[in-house]
Amino acid sequence: MKTTLIRGAGLLGGLAVVGFLVAYWLLEQQSPQVVGVGVVGSVLLVLFLWLDREELSEVSQSRAVRYGTGAALSVALAFGVTIAANVLAKRYDKRWDLTSEGRYTLSDHSVSVAKGLAEPVTVLGFFQTGSPEEDSFRDLVEGYTAHTDKLQLKLVDPVQEPLLAQEYAITSSFGTVVLVQGEKRQRLENDFKEEPFTNAILRLSSSKEHTICFTTGHGEREVDDDASAEGIGGMVVKMEGQNYKAKPFVPLKEGAVPADCEVVIVAGPQSELAPQEREMLARHVAEGRHLIVLIDPLVANETAADLSRYGLIVGDDLVLENNPNYQLEGGDPSYIVLDKASMDFHPIVNDMKAIALLRTVRSVRKGPDVEGYNVQELARTSPQSWAETDLSFVTAGVMPSPDEGVDLIGGVPMMAVVEVVDPSVVPVGDMSLPGGGLSLAPAPVDPAAPVDPAAPVVDPAAAPAEPVVEPVAEPVVAATPARGRNPGGRVLVIGDSDFAGNGLLAQGQNQDLLLNAVAWMVDEEDQIASRSSEGASGLLTMTGLQGIVVWLIAVLGAPGLAVALALRSWIQRRSL
Amino acid sequence: MRNILAIARRELSAYFATPVGWLALSAFLLITGFFFAALVSLYSMQSAEQAFSPYGAPDMNLNEYLVAPFFGNTAIILLFIVPALTMRLFAEDRKTRALELLLTSPITTTEIVLGKFVGAMGFIAVMLACTLHYVGVLFYLGDPDVGVVASSYLAMFLLSGAFVSVGLVTSSFTENQVVSLVLGFGMLLLLWVLGWAESASTGLTAEVLGFASLINRMEDLTKGLIHTRDVAYYLSFISFFLFATHQRVEAFRWS
């Protein structure tokens, strides 16, 4: 009776310890109750081993136990060891991504975001248990937790824990992810891939929100349009995902670039910007803020020509690509493919691993050197391309050929970046409207700066009499130079806007081009990295004959050979 | 080691000496061949559609749409074929009394068990090697990912190892090969469907079931993602069943 009791206790203790191990490590249920079970189990087990020690040592010395009943015991023990080994293996998991494109490896961007996490983030994944979404999300988060211990994943089944689900207002049946950091929350719904998740972390932890302003009123690509091929809404969504705030504005209405606009994007104007608007932008740059101009061929030529004030020459031409390696299938020469070889060395393009695809592009090149500016061309087309200046062919529908001496031939640059080293050299002209109604407070530009005669700077003293419309209470001050960067603004001009439109945005790394540019401008260069690590597509096509051969080889060839060999061996053996 | 290899070699040649081995090989190649050809045809049709699509081919992926399903199917075929290969390992030896030769030779039980395991794995290696020409076809026609293919083969090998270790232990429990087959297959099926049971259950149960399921553990491997926990799972699984077999064979002496 006593021994039965002791053995029962021993068995119970053993079970409790195993259960504890499983719950604690395997399922990571590290609650006090679980620990309690573990402690009680251990005590029982030790008690059993102590009280029953004589019996045990006697039994273990007899052959029957050593070889007979002992087998069952040792198999049970081995089972425990197996479980323990697996629990440990799960805890200290390492993984290798053997795919050639690193399909399951986080992009450098995500890794740097993970590593940069300073405050702990709890990730609540509301998924139906065992759903494929849950699986792949768990895999994804594991990629991050390999680089940081600040990220804690908690998977919740909304059916099992309705209260928690209610607290976070979970409605989606495909899952919802909520990132929690202190009081801050970020939600993800329906799309749990790497990119949105990284962006969510960024939004959560980023202390500063940069504002990107899009000019409107000149047929620019629509900020709100994320559906049609022409809109730029897709790009805007990506930017918002990167923790930028995007807003459209009408320069003429505002009278100046709003003070909170760190970057102004002119996204493919179809008509000219008014001269005053161009001056507003120049002042914006002179104040140390930034400008991105995406300008398509054939339109807004005046505006394009005006960019010469930044030391850039925007051609009135159309870049045509004759190198089949850089042409799209179908061979339309107005599509421009840029790959790593096309890119110059610059933070914006250094990390471009895949291609960028542009459509109907005009040339953008460095003009004569201007003191105070750093101008750099970012990318060139192939040597077989040229910038056709005789644009009559567009309506005529005949393919032109390069004209020596007139056209820019071979390696046409179509994007360039300007760093203003000395803001005083930025020529800023009169911003007052011809109607005379509006004028603006002058920019705090050094009045002693040399002034371009073509664009005279308004004398600050000449303006005060006029009514002032100042949207921001405080006067605009140039952003404090950070990390020893140049005090002036930065300007990026690209001779195409289609690449950023919804139609082509998904191609290659089109989206990264602008995201990188913005990051570079607002000094978040650490966020420039290959953002997408999505694999290259692998197609496989067969001719009809190849198809038949595959079937023959696979279904008749190898099995037939095996059957033949089987017969041979059978016949051989029959006579032995 | 020498003894392990001697036993393994004998087991391996025994497969080629009996119709069962050849039959299994032929059936395996026929079924995998059928799946392979069907998958390739399907994929090439989809590829052709995609190639002419104005939107390009954004999401077609040879590894995900062809390589992974092919090895997924191969795994299921192995689930059916491996028990037929392992059923005789101990059952036949016991029936013919040949086991007594092993038991009375100056070799350890571990060597016997490992020898039989390695022998069966050798045959499976031959079977898997016979599928390499499919990979050749893939490389000829398209551009599969070497890493994914390699880790898929690793998955097949580990999975087969798990199957063989279970087959070994069930084979040691009976002299009747058919009983051994039914036992082995039943046990594997049980471990296999733990993965299905996982999706039908919730919480803790689901977690444990998913963790123990043979099928779940190979999914990442066939995607080209090697987790140490998955490899450790298969290796510990194999070790456990080999140990159980060892204990079982030892018990022959103490029955």
Add this chain to the structure above:
Amino acid sequence: MIRVEHLTKRYGATTAIEDVSFEVPKGQVVGFLGPNGAGKSTTMRILTGSLGATEGRATVDGRDVFTDAREVKRRIGYLPEVPPLYPNMVVRDYVAFAGQLKGVKDPVAAAERAIARVGLAQVGHRIIEHLSKGYRQRVGLAQALVHDPEVLILDEPNSGLDPAQRVEIRDLLHDLVEDKRTIILSTHVLADIEAICRRVIIINKGRIVAEDDIERLGGEQRTVTVAVARPGDAAIAAMRAVEGVSAVVDEGEGRLRLTTDGDRREHVANAAAPFGLLELSGRARLEEIYLRLTMGATP
């Protein structure tokens, strides 16, 4: 060479052997005798390491069969009741495989030697399954001999064979005896034991009931049977008068059974000659003892 001490083996409730002890010196050939189910095979399997004992110990060449199993197995060649054959294998490969397992340096050559030794040279290339039972038994013997062991343990090597095969196997065994190997041989065929063994161990119901040299078995008392042409009191008296004869029983039809101490056959023959000696035999003695010991029959 072989020493067995208090060996007991129980299968659950049934006791296969109980407290079996004996000893076989080096180079001796011992017959292991007992009815079906006596425990012969059990004892042999324990000695060869294919079975564990419940109690007791056994050593071969001073090495414990349980703790030093590997060394013991290296020294033993064992032919179980059912030869441990792989029916699908070619004879040559099978014997070579056995050689490999036994740790022979050159298994192929050793296999050839063993095959020649047991007279299988002509069928070395054939598949075991396709051989006759006698030949399969020889393959089993070749397997036991392949590593040239010091000790041979043969469990009914000639059971189930036709008389011609049986004689051939017996001759084979006879040759093996010449090799000065230590041999334990179990059989139901008493004639084989008498032909081959010097000593005999008789086991019954798991216990050893007799163990001695064949000559001395059953003490000094022996039985000689004579058949004479002219039986009668005179003949009986003449037999009684022979030195060492303690009792004479008339079995009728001219047969007299004499109980003697020691071998007195020559004297008996001389004494019986005048009465027309037809037959004289002491041969059935082993069988007699065997039956007596195993069935409780009295002489």
